[in-house]
Amino acid sequence: MSHPRSYRLSFVLISVALCLALVLNISSGSVSIPFFATLSGLMGKPLEVSSWEYILWDYRVPKAFTALLVGGGLSLSGLLMQTLFRNPLAGPFVLGISSGASLGAALLLMGTSFLSSFASLSFVGDVSLAIAASLGSFLVLAVVLAVAQRIRDTMALLVIGLMFGSITSALVSVLAYFTSAESLQRFIFWSFGSVGNLSSQQLSLLTGIVLLGVLLCILSIKALNAFLLGEHYAQSLGVSLRKSRWIIIIAAGLLAGGITAFAGPIVFIGLAVPHLTRQIFDTMEHRILVPAVFLYGAILMLLCDTFAQLPNSVNVLPINAITSLVGAPVVIWLLVRKRKMIF
Amino acid sequence: MENVEKHILSTKELTIGYGVKVVAEHINFSLEAGTLCGIVGANGIGKSTLLRTLGSFQPKLEGRIYLKGKALEDHSPSEMAQKLSVVLTEPPASKNLTVQELIALGRQPYTNWLGSLTASDKEHINQSINAFLLNDLRNVKCHELSDGQLQRVLIARAMAQDTPLILLDEPTTHLDLYHKVQILKLLQQLAHENQKTIVFTTHEIDLAIQLCDKTLILDGVNNPFGAPCELIEQHHFERLFPSEMIQFDAKTGTFKVNK
Numbered sequence: 061m062s063h064p065r066s067y068r069l070s071f072v073l074i075s076v077a078l079c080l081a082l083v084l085n086i087s088s089g090s091v092s093i094p095f096f097a098t099l100s101g102l103m104g105k106p107l108e109v110s111s112w113e114y115i116l117w118d119y120r121v122p123k124a125f126t127a128l129l130v131g132g133g134l135s136l137s138g139l140l141m142q143t144l145f146r147n148p149l150a151g152p153f154v155l156g157i158s159s160g161a162s163l164g165a166a167l168l169l170m171g172t173s174f175l176s177s178f179a180s181l182s183f184v185g186d187v188s189l190a191i192a193a194s195l196g197s198f199l200v201l202a203v204v205l206a207v208a209q210r211i212r213d214t215m216a217l218l219v220i221g222l223m224f225g226s227i228t229s230a231l232v233s234v235l236a237y238f239t240s241a242e243s244l245q246r247f248i249f250w251s252f253g254s255v256g257n258l259s260s261q262q263l264s265l266l267t268g269i270v271l272l273g274v275l276l277c278i279l280s281i282k283a284l285n286a287f288l289l290g291e292h293y294a295q296s297l298g299v300s301l302r303k304s305r306w307i308i309i310i311a312a313g314l315l316a317g318g319i320t321a322f323a324g325p326i327v328f329i330g331l332a333v334p335h336l337t338r339q340i341f342d343t344m345e346h347r348i349l350v351p352a353v354f355l356y357g358a359i360l361m362l363l364c365d366t367f368a369q370l371p372n373s374v375n376v377l378p379i380n381a382i383t384s385l386v387g388a389p390v391v392i393w394l395l396v397r398k399r400k401m402i403f
Numbered sequence: 404m405e406n407v408e409k410h411i412l413s414t415k416e417l418t419i420g421y422g423v424k425v426v427a428e429h430i431n432f433s434l435e436a437g438t439l440c441g442i443v444g445a446n447g448i449g450k451s452t453l454l455r456t457l458g459s460f461q462p463k464l465e466g467r468i469y470l471k472g473k474a475l476e477d478h479s480p481s482e483m484a485q486k487l488s489v490v491l492t493e494p495p496a497s498k499n500l501t502v503q504e505l506i507a508l509g510r511q512p513y514t515n516w517l518g519s520l521t522a523s524d525k526e527h528i529n530q531s532i533n534a535f536l537l538n539d540l541r542n543v544k545c546h547e548l549s550d551g552q553l554q555r556v557l558i559a560r561a562m563a564q565d566t567p568l569i570l571l572d573e574p575t576t577h578l579d580l581y582h583k584v585q586i587l588k589l590l591q592q593l594a595h596e597n598q599k600t601i602v603f604t605t606h607e608i609d610l611a612i613q614l615c616d617k618t619l620i621l622d623g624v625n626n627p628f629g630a631p632c633e634l635i636e637q638h639h640f641e642r643l644f645p646s647e648m649i650q651f652d653a654k655t656g657t658f659k660v661n662k
Contacts, residue, residue: 289497289508290495292460295460298481298485
């Protein structure tokens with residue numbers, strides 16, 4: 061709107077930070093590879109130890125790329141929800157969207173052993189996992205949006221989101237009770253959240269989903285800006301409410317659902333990053349915020365994953381523990397500084 | 404209907420309401436370019452409902468509404484956005500927008516798919532900012548503005564949308580007398596100098612009588628419409644409120660409390 065030029069320097073800085081976070085993330089891991097060896101490896105030069113080459117290109121680079129997609133995509137999904145719900149505390153996790161995705165995934169991972177009489181259902185592919193999780197998140201998103209039409213109160217909406225979270229986790233527990241140990245274990249590991257161990261097919265599918273979500277998001281930029289005035293004003297500016305609302309929901313659901321399917325329910329990133337981004341990019345203009353939030357989310361996720369790696373140790377912390385440690389204080393800070401709640 | 408083309412906005416036997424509940428009926432008026440029109444009436448008589456119906460936020464029940472000679476319901480959303488802009492009672496959803504950002508959103512009906520502003524868009528925005536005396540507030544966030552300032556920003560946004568018709572729902576509520584007059588004067592100036600047709604609802608009947616070119620009185624019966632002085636001569640304002648409490652003084656054009 062006013063002066064997109066003045067954020068050029070911020071974009072340069074944040075892009076440099078992303079490159080640094082990427083290299084830092086790739087250079088750390090259970091096997092110690094010197095930083096400069098990593099750097100030259102990334103430049104395409106052969107490495108002194110051949111196993112390093114394998115670790116670098118077959119494990120760490122795909123993992124870093126996944127973290128980038130997951131962080132950027134979840135943050136973007138959070139931004140979409142905050143604008144759509146006109147609510148600064150909206151986000152994929154808080155509104156129960158991630159729980160919806162969990163339910164979808166749980167139904168597929170554990171429900172299939174439950175319904176084992178249907179032989180065809182026992183096949184759990186990547187595509188079906190992505191579809192199930194996305195459907196679950198769409199379902200919850202649509203229900204929450206329907207409720208939000210009636211209830212304008214910020215806090216009430218959040219409590220409703222939490223309740224949906226409880227309902228879905230209760231359903232997941234019921235499923236877990238009846239399922240086989242093997243499926244349960246698979247689900248539990250999934251629910252810790254992880255950006256590693258994605259096969260190249262899974263990674264390309266995730267890339268496709270995130271790209272589609274980002275594309276829909278870019279197409280919605282003008283409508284998102286109009287929604288900042290409220291729905292009536294948006295309508296008077298020529299925005300087709302129904303169509304724009306659906307495109308935004310589909311984009312947010314695809315991003316949150318698709319990412320949750322592959323990386324597990326990762327908490328707080330979607331909620332916290334748009335607010336952290338506005339500390340640097342003090343604007344509501346979505347032409348600035350959409351790329352800025354994606355980049356910021358990618359950086360934060362890469363850093364969280366780097367910490368989760370516990371450099372030079374074989375132990376890997378669940379990524380959810382790290383994102384909570386980063387994200388929860390942000391939410392508290394938001395609530396304490398009410399002024400920042402003005403969205 | 405002979406000069407329906409000349410009129411920016413006209414209604415014929417319009418009935419408004421919600422579903423089966425009729426709020427007001429027999430609403431007939433027509434407005435030419437450059438007219439400032441106030442809609443007055445008691446609480447709950449249907450002023451806001453009428454404005455929402457004219458802005459097509461809710462469907463009419465019966466009758467016809469013409470916008471520049473074309474039925475209101477035949478307009479596509481984008482066509483409508485270039486003919487009609489609104490100022491509503493609800494505050495903008497995000498008060499984190501700066502004054503300039505908010506006013507710039509008024510150019511959306513003319514910008515490309517990304518909303519990039521052209522030189523002509525920027526000129527419209529600057530004109531609106533200057534017309535509503537907002538130059539010093541350009542980069543101030545909306546949550547830092549007073550009620551009167553925010554109202555000016557919202558009207559400036561409607562002006563930037565550059566539509567022949569502007570609808571405003573109670574633009575002077577919550578303002579002190581000075582700022583009420585300021586807003587109405589600015590609206591009058593906008594109507595007369597830029598040839599805009601401006602329709603607003605208000606409770607400030609005495610101000611409306613002094614400043615409006617036309618007035619529509621919603622009285623629940625035949626809803627008289629005309630120039631304020633004609634309506635005074637025809638004793639329409641007397642019937643607006645029960646006479647035991649307040650009385651209309653036709654000489655001064657104001658209401659007096661019965662002692």
